[in-house]
Amino acid sequence: MASKDHANSSHATFDLFVQAKTCQEVKQHFSELCRQLQLDSKDFRGFYTKLKERLNYWKAKALWTKLDKRASQEVYQQATACAQNKCLVLGAGPCGLRTAIELSLLGAQVVLLEKREEFTRNNVLHLWPFTIYDLRELGAKKFYGKFCCGSLDHISIRQLQLILLKVSLLLGVEVHTGVEYKGLIEPTGEKGWMAKLQPQSHPAAAFQFDVFISAGGGRFVPEGFKHKELRGKLAIGITANFINRKTAAEAQVPEISGVARIYNQKFFQDLLNETDIDLENIVYYKDDTHYFVMTAKRKSLLKRGVIKKDYSNAEQLLAPGNVDHVALCLYAHDAAYFSTGGKLPELQFAQNQAGQHDVAMFDFTCMQRAENASLVRERRGKKILIALVGDCLVEPFWPLGTGIARGFFAAFDTAWMVRSWAMGVLDLKVIAERESMYQLLSQTTPDNTSKKYSLYSIDPTTRYQSVNLSAIQAHQVQHLYDVDKGSSLTIKLKDNRVHMRQDSMSGFNELLRWCQNNTKGYRNVNIKDFSQSWKSGVALCALIHHFRPHLM
Structure with missing residues (x-):
């Protein structure tokens, strides 16, 4: 009887969570649901799986079906593609939340910070057909029954934020509101990249990460990015x-x-x-x-x-x-x-x-646009990938309703970039690919993007009808690789007209360093070259275990 009462209680709490109409209500009911089901919301790797196992409720199962379908896409590699990455996302606007969802599906640990305590923006967004399809596939109608009924093709920013916040929490994203970001803290000693926060004592201030996504709005642009004004x-x-x-x-x-x-x-x-x-x-x-x-x-x-x-x-x-x-x-x-x-x-x-x-x-007619969408910064041998999404990347032209559609495209493109970085693609090539996609963003319309919405993924070739990921070459984005002066690892090309891959020595050193970084901490593994260090096979096993632990 007690077990039945416990189940009924968690079912009722889940209903309250789904129906919650404010940010604080969502967080409150989510915390209570975790308590009732004895779930640790910070257990990002196993959270969603355990939630499904413990919440045996028919209303929830309809939502799991939607989310499972998205999670089964090949690009996520069963949530292992970015399993070693720790991502900080700034801003709980629609684009920040949508990016956080994708990073979580890739298997990354995601912490999202939002300065405000509540969602208060009443303005209504026009939705392109693909955006409506995308949100429906994330279970939008489960959370907001009136979502795009009939011929309706719009939603208030506040309602959209609530939908995406609920999905984010269910997928294991750690969301903190009432926290103000004050800047990046460079690595010191054993500590990696961290964020300076207000209040300083906030638990998220101890979070160390290697990916930073700014979705903080048009007024906030991280150091290293330049904006230009477009005016008609x-x-x-x-x-x-x-x-x-x-x-x-x-x-x-x-x-x-x-x-x-x-x-x-x-x-x-x-x-x-x-x-x-x-x-x-x-x-x-x-x-x-x-x-x-x-x-x-x-x-x-x-x-x-x-x-x-x-x-x-x-x-x-x-x-x-x-x-x-x-x-x-x-x-x-x-x-x-x-x-x-x-x-x-x-x-x-x-x-x-x-x-x-x-x-x-x-x-x-006054719109801000970032000159570039991403960069890599390295201090004391520790790298961080930094990217922009939302209004701090490109401010939308309101009368055309382009903001949320292009914002979601940028979120997907950014997630694809993080995936490439996690898979070991050379840094400059990762940046060059992202900048190649960024060139297309301001040209996207419902007419020149793919109509096969069911095939959409973070892979840009599934969305853009014509995309050249090599439109910008690695040697053209050297200025977006920011390494501390005096570092022996500073990447330089003797001739800017030569592709990165043609600089064999630079490529050799970069690959060796990548192997060393991704096997750090494994016992009896000390990679110094590409010959003796690999003879026992232990180094290769460590590398495989780092990216695909379930295979070992």
């Missing part, structure tokens, strides 16, 4: 979120998937005549909130008093001191009211994370 003709964007009371009347109001002036001139002219609001386009999506995004013309913003003074410089024009926030709220309210035909009469602003009306205005 000024386009002023406004986003606004109103409370969705989920009444029958609200449900009847049709969404606006995207109306541009050139396709419906009468609508925009009537809007201008009645309200003095002049727009280029407007989108209305219904999710947790009533979400509106529009591109407004400068003259109408000046006329309505939203912008106080006219400046030719966009930064001055949209500076907080030059914007009347009350007038901005009225502008967004009137545009939303008119575009829905007055069928949303009780338009009350939702609150943002600061407790203010969730309305924002910014320059749509």
Whole structure:
């Protein structure tokens, strides 16, 4: 009887975990589930397997079927491809969480840090067909029943984060919220690469890792990366979120998937005549909130008093001191009211994370883009692979809804890079491949990527219709291999026009060092060359055991 009560209790907790609507609720119910099932959430290697064994619940089994199907892809090598890697992921936005999931499926130990305690972003994301398919295959509908029902092709950022957080935890990702990243700590003595955190006493501050993925948003870029600004003709964007009371009347109001002036001139002219609001386009999506995004013309913003003074410089024009926030709220309210035909009469602003009306205005056409997506840094003989995903790699162009789709592609490309690195591919070749893929990212559209979504994996050839992984050569990315000065291991090519593989001495030393690093700590193994050190066969056995322990 006690056993049955215990099972019922864990089943109820699992249901609460699945239905949880805040980040803290998710973590709370997950911790309770682990306690009831006597699971150690830090046992990343065996966590998911033990969870499936101990939670014998029909609702959970439907989810296991989804996750098992993804985990069975050949690229993961049954969660052994990156079994020796320790990865720190910064940022629990959709791209950071999606990257963490892939690294976990590869068998890596993954720790994810997020400064915020809660997910508060109401803005709604447009999803490309492959993104919808990808999320469904991760069990999105199990966590959020309304996910992309019928013709819906969007979801709020907050709901997407909750879905991916739940999947991450089930797969053994260690997630810490309320932790602020302050920079990397270089190796000293026996300690490897670590992170400086706030609070300093946080347990994750002791975590040593060899892979660092920044998904910290557009404002955070790790040292060593340069950004360039892409700017076109000024386009002023406004986003606004109103409370969705989920009444029958609200449900009847049709969404606006995207109306541009050139396709419906009468609508925009009537809007201008009645309200003095002049727009280029407007989108209305219904999710947790009533979400509106529009591109407004400068003259109408000046006329309505939203912008106080006219400046030719966009930064001055949209500076907080030059914007009347009350007038901005009225502008967004009137545009939303008119575009829905007055069928949303009780338009009350939702609150943002600061407790203010969730309305924002910014320059749509000013986008940041990283010059490179990855680099390798080495200090005191210890390497770390560093990569960018999400907004700190490429800021999206909001009106086209490219952010989450390209963000997921970047997450997959990054996971593929980590896999190559773990498999022993030379460092410069790993970087060159990643940069070759990065060149394609800004060109991807639903039309020029593969339509065979069921075949998608982190392998770029399954997604990009035409990808040349050698578009950038190893000798072209030497500047992305950062070695401490004076190190005898600094990689140099005598002639930049010569491919890395043609420098036989450099390749020999790199391979020897790779063998030494991956057999370190094995008894009676001391590799000094490629002849005497291998005669007994012990060194070869150690190398095999390091990557495929189940074979030995």
